[in-house]
Amino acid sequence: MTTDLRAKCAIAGLGQTRMGKNFDHPNAMGFAIEAIELALEDAGLSREDLDGLLVNPGVTWMENAMASFSLQQAMGLTDLTLTATMNLGGATAGAMIMHATQAIAAGMANVVACVFADAPLRPPSPEKGKAAGGSAAAYGFARGLNAYYGQFGVNAAYAFVAQRHMHLYGTRQEHLGAIAVAERDWANLNPAAQFYDAPMTMADYNAARWVVEPFHLYDCCLVSNGGLAVIVTSAERAKSLKHPPVYILGMGQGHPGGDPMDTLVSGAPLAKKTAFKMAGIELGDIDFAELYDCYTFTVLVTLEDYGFCKKGEGGPFVEGGRIGPKGSLPVNTGGGQLSSFYMWGMTPVAEAVVQMRGEAAARQVPRHDIGLVSGNGGILSTHSTLVLGANP
Amino acid sequence: MASVGRPIPAVTPDMAGFFEGARRGQLMVEKCDHCGALRFPAHDLCAKCLGRGATWVPVSGRGEIYSFNIMHQVYHPAFAAEVPYAVIVVKLEEGPKMISNLVGIKPHEIRIGMPVEVTFERGGEDLMIPKFRPRAR
Incomplete structure (x- = not known):
């Protein structure tokens, strides 16, 4: 049984707080509320119009299993007909938009806010003279034997996968560097990016300290305080709102299971199959791609897995600035999570909306009819694909 | 000694057989009592056959x-x-x-x-x- 959801719904509002060392709110909840207010205003809607609320809590409030209810109470929303706290890691943003679309198409909700917020950074402390908290160690990823062996954090786990890719396919450090440099070039065209006005060459990339080999500092995503929300509604309703609708043409998920070290493949092939079929597109129809980039390496694998190049050829593919501002395939056009801000899967979603509307100013890509948005969680464990369109 | 101060793992009941083996100089993994699949670290059930029960065996x-x-x-x-x-x-x-x-x-x-x-x-x-x-x- 299938129901055609192609272009049934659209993203009608985008709300983005200031990103990075932003201490406007004492916790993530405050950033979530601000982002939703901004998204409603952007759409030309009010709180009373909302009947759906989907929440992806970031690291600092992840343990609040009923975060969506807490948020509903905190912002005085009444009589919702859809809500959920969702977590597929970096694939959550895409999954929330899918859930909203399904519910709206089924008549279960009309206007759904999907929000991510986090506040891992603390204001500078006068006693210590430096920011407190926010380290990966505080997230408690390491226990037992792994801690004894010194295996801490997600960086270290991703490094294992990247190392095997380098071994099997001859991927080199400069290939990862080419992705970091391309995204930085994009960020320098984006005033909202944390690394705006901070150019980086390959030499700068190589000179940066190692975090965990094969990852330099600039292979790893930023840490950001902030909130990001989108408003999803029916395509019909979206047409009457303030901005041109960003149509949701295709949606898919893929969660391969098993050990990513064995396959070096993400969930993208599986998610792409469903999403491209729904959208009725092929890879060549994609004008630009906003790919989940917790690490440079994630972008490399994702490019391979969507078929932009063959498996193992992601390294040579990104050489020569191909994915940068002057390249033939624009990727992560706002600077991505490596150089703009780290809002999990909402970072690529937000940039796609800006590009699709033609509001990206200095970084606007020339063709923006069809955009690809990927989300990725865990260690290549979960994956979401959205195909967005400027036209239904 | 290089390892001074490293966080020492707790010997949880599910991993006890691993550390008992180590004390004897044997490296141990879990073997599913049902399908015989080997696994590490310890799990409550087998991801292959979903069988409960496993025995620590030396490798x-x-x-x-x-x-x-x-x-x-x-x-x-x-x-x-x-x-x-x-x-x-x-x-x-x-x-x-x-x-x-x-x-x-x-x-x-x-x-x-x-x-x-x-x-x-x-x-x-x-x-x-x-x-x-x-x-x-």
Whole structure:
């Protein structure tokens, strides 16, 4: 049984707080509320119009299993007909938009806010003279034997996968560097990016300290305080709102299971199959791609897995600035999570909306009819694909 | 001793057989009582057959480097004097993978595919903990 959801719904509002060392709110909840207010205003809607609320809590409030209810109470929303706290890691943003679309198409909700917020950074402390908290160690990823062996954090786990890719396919450090440099070039065209006005060459990339080999500092995503929300509604309703609708043409998920070290493949092939079929597109129809980039390496694998190049050829593919501002395939056009801000899967979603509307100013890509948005969680464990369109 | 101050793992009931084996100088993995699949670390049930119940069994202690990283960032004070240090993934001859450390070699000399064998070091007051060292092929 299938129901055609192609272009049934659209993203009608985008709300983005200031990103990075932003201490406007004492916790993530405050950033979530601000982002939703901004998204409603952007759409030309009010709180009373909302009947759906989907929440992806970031690291600092992840343990609040009923975060969506807490948020509903905190912002005085009444009589919702859809809500959920969702977590597929970096694939959550895409999954929330899918859930909203399904519910709206089924008549279960009309206007759904999907929000991510986090506040891992603390204001500078006068006693210590430096920011407190926010380290990966505080997230408690390491226990037992792994801690004894010194295996801490997600960086270290991703490094294992990247190392095997380098071994099997001859991927080199400069290939990862080419992705970091391309995204930085994009960020320098984006005033909202944390690394705006901070150019980086390959030499700068190589000179940066190692975090965990094969990852330099600039292979790893930023840490950001902030909130990001989108408003999803029916395509019909979206047409009457303030901005041109960003149509949701295709949606898919893929969660391969098993050990990513064995396959070096993400969930993208599986998610792409469903999403491209729904959208009725092929890879060549994609004008630009906003790919989940917790690490440079994630972008490399994702490019391979969507078929932009063959498996193992992601390294040579990104050489020569191909994915940068002057390249033939624009990727992560706002600077991505490596150089703009780290809002999990909402970072690529937000940039796609800006590009699709033609509001990206200095970084606007020339063709923006069809955009690809990927989300990725865990260690290549979960994956979401959205195909967005400027036209239904 | 290099390991002074490292966070000592708790001997949880599900991992007790692993540490008992280590004390005898044997590297142990869990074997599913139903389908015989080997696994590490301990799990309540078998991901292959969903059977409950498993027995710790000794393995050869031989394997090869499946992957590795070289840690530069200090996440725990015990490692401040050790960075950069390598963490390895060993693929055992019997199949399961283990995260560990490799002794007797500099981090930047480690290569994927390198043959290794288990060795044990004292961890804390009363535990023996497996690490690996290079072996001839």
